[in-house]
Amino acid sequence: MAILKILTDKEPALRGISRSVDAITPRIITLLDDMKDTLHKANGVGLAAPQVGVLRRVVIIETEAGKLYEMINPVIIEKSEEIQHELEGCLSVPGRWGITERPKKVKVKAMDRNGNYYTLEGTDLLAIAICHELDHLDGILYTDKAIRMLTKEEIEELGE
């Protein structure tokens, strides 16, 4: 187990397209474990492998403490039409926040660490986290999609 360095948006690796995982090797298991430690240390709700410099389609999400989803080769298979405006941030874009439009509900299909496929339906924060983390796998940051970024004054008001 190790805490990995989280890349920031200045580093080009964050813009790469991640490769699918063909086989769940001990390296992938170690990556998942290290990502979990790193996420907890950073107090985040989600982390994608490219954020720690590994261009593989691996994501972890924990919007509810103790309920960690590990997603290998995740694909969104359904999403609601409904769009909501939400405040979004990213561990790779420290100190900044933006307003984004995201579906209210998404359904994702992914593999767990045992190689079993599962589907997960997420609403609200979980839906946003799924969309946000999966975007990382294609080199997309929420700042690319944000309707607008918060001003310094607005961030101060948030107390962040």
Ligand code: ZN
């Ligand atoms: Zn992010």
